[in-house]
Amino acid sequence: MPSHVLPRSRILGTGHYLPPTVRTNLDLEKMVDTSDTWITERTGIRERRIAHDGLVTSDMAANAAKNALDAAGVRAEQLDMIIVGTVTGDMPMPATAAFVQQKIGAPSCPAFDLSAACAGFVFGLSIADQFIRTGQLRHILVVGVELLSRVLDWTDRSTCVLFGDGAGAAVLGPSDARESDAKPRGVLSTAIHTDGALATSLWIPGGGSVNPTSHATVDQKLQYVHMKGQDIFKVAVKNLLATSRDALERAGMTKTDIDWVCAHQANKRIIDQVVSRVEVPAEKVLMNIDRVGNTSSASIPILLDENVRAGRVKAGDTVLMCALGAGISWGSAIVRM
Ligand code: ACO
Numbered sequence: 001m002p003s004h005v006l007p008r009s010r011i012l013g014t015g016h017y018l019p020p021t022v023r024t025n026l027d028l029e030k031m032v033d034t035s036d037t038w039i040t041e042r043t044g045i046r047e048r049r050i051a052h053d054g055l056v057t058s059d060m061a062a063n064a065a066k067n068a069l070d071a072a073g074v075r076a077e078q079l080d081m082i083i084v085g086t087v088t089g090d091m092p093m094p095a096t097a098a099f100v101q102q103k104i105g106a107p108s109c110p111a112f113d114l115s116a117a118c119a120g121f122v123f124g125l126s127i128a129d130q131f132i133r134t135g136q137l138r139h140i141l142v143v144g145v146e147l148l149s150r151v152l153d154w155t156d157r158s159t160c161v162l163f164g165d166g167a168g169a170a171v172l173g174p175s176d177a178r179e180s181d182a183k184p185r186g187v188l189s190t191a192i193h194t195d196g197a198l199a200t201s202l203w204i205p206g207g208g209s210v211n212p213t214s215h216a217t218v219d220q221k222l223q224y225v226h227m228k229g230q231d232i233f234k235v236a237v238k239n240l241l242a243t244s245r246d247a248l249e250r251a252g253m254t255k256t257d258i259d260w261v262c263a264h265q266a267n268k269r270i271i272d273q274v275v276s277r278v279e280v281p282a283e284k285v286l287m288n289i290d291r292v293g294n295t296s297s298a299s300i301p302i303l304l305d306e307n308v309r310a311g312r313v314k315a316g317d318t319v320l321m322c323a324l325g326a327g328i329s330w331g332s333a334i335v336r337m
Contacts, residue, residue, distance in 0.1 A: 008186035009132035010175035011335060012074060012139075014305035015067025016168040017060050018292065019051045025161070032157040039161045044268025048164025048293030050149045057167075058090050058099035061145040064167035064301070065104050068141065071308075072171035076104045079171075080137035082111035083127060085120020085144045085297035087326065088151055089113055092207070100143065117202070118264050118325025119192070120144050120297030121168065125321075125333050126190035128172045133187075135174075143169040144297035151204055153224040162267075163225070164293035168301025183316060185336045189250035191243055192331035201231040202326040233270060236324045240264075240274045240332075244322045247332035253318070255279050258334075260313055264323035265289035265299045274322070286313075296325060313337055 024047040025036035082097045089096035097111035116123040121144035128140040145167035152160045177184030206222025207213050263271050275285050288303050300321050307313040317337050324330035
C-alpha cells in the first residue's frame, strides 16, 4: 500500500524576544496603591518586561521572527505570508506586518495584522494552517507581539499590574507526516471564536472612528486599556474550558494524549481552574506568568519557545494551546511538535 503524505501544516521553528528591562511588583508598589502580595495572590505575576524608549512593536516582532526562522532553517526570502497578531501595533496604518517584512528582509508577500488580542496567535496559527493545508502557500510566519506598556494608564492599579511587553513567533510549513505514521507531527486541530457581547468589557475606546483622538479623549484617558476584570475572568474560565475540550474532540484525543498545556498567561487562577477541570496534571502545564505577566497575543509563542529552547517540549510532543482576550475572541489548537 502506498503511504501518502498528509495535507497538514507543522511548526518548523519558534522564537521569542523579551525586552531586557524588568519591572517588579515592588517597583509597582512605588507607582500605584498596590502590593506584591495582592498582585501575586490574585494573578501569579511577580515581574514583567517593559520596552525601553525607542524600541517599537515591529522591532520586537522582527527579533522573535528572526529567531523562529533560524530555528526552522527557513530563510526570510522563502516566506509566502506574514501574519502579525497585535493590538498594539507601530501605528494605525499601515500594518505592523509591513514593517516586520522590511526588518527581516522578507520578499513581497501578503503581510497583515490580525486583531484578536490575547487570542491573536491561535487565530494566526489557524489561518496559516488553512493556507498550508490546502497547498496554496508553503512557509508562513505567525507572530504574536504586544507593547502594552504604552497603552496602559500607569495610575490605574486595576490594569497596569497585569501586562507586559514581548514577542513570540512560529514559522509554519508543510508537514512531511505520512498516513502510516502512528503519531504524525503537525497542527492536528484548531478552533477560533468571537462573541461581541462583551466587546466593551476590555477595550481601548479612543483613537478610532468612535472617539477620534482629541484633547478631550486624551483628558478622559480613552487611549488606554479599560477593563471589567471580573467579567473577563468568568468568561475566560468557561470558554477556555469549552474550547480545550473541543480541541481534544476535534483531534480525536483525550486528556491523556496531551504532553503539555500551553495556555495564554493571563492569570494563574484562570489557568489553574481550567486545567483542573480538563483534568491535566499540574506538571504538564507550562507557566511563565510569574516572570512575564500577560503579554496578550505574544503569550503562547513566548511560553512555547522558552520551553522548546529549554529542551522541555520536544519533537513529537503533543501541545494543547488555548487563549481568550478582548473581543471577546478565543480559540484553541492541538499541535504535535
Ligand atoms: N492592587 C491592590 N488592590 C487592587 C488592585 C491592585 N493592583 N487592583 C484592584 N484592587 C482592589 C479593587 O479596587 C478591589 O477593592 P475593593 O474591594 O475595596 O473595591 C479589590 O482589589 C478586588 O478587586 P476585584 O476586581 O474584585 O479583584 P479580582 O479578584 O477580580 O482580581 C483581576 C482582579 C486580577 C483583574 C481579575 O479579575 C482578573 O484576572 N480578571 C481577568 C482579566 C484579565 O486577565 N485580563 C487580561 C486580558 S484578558 C485575558 O488575557 C484573559
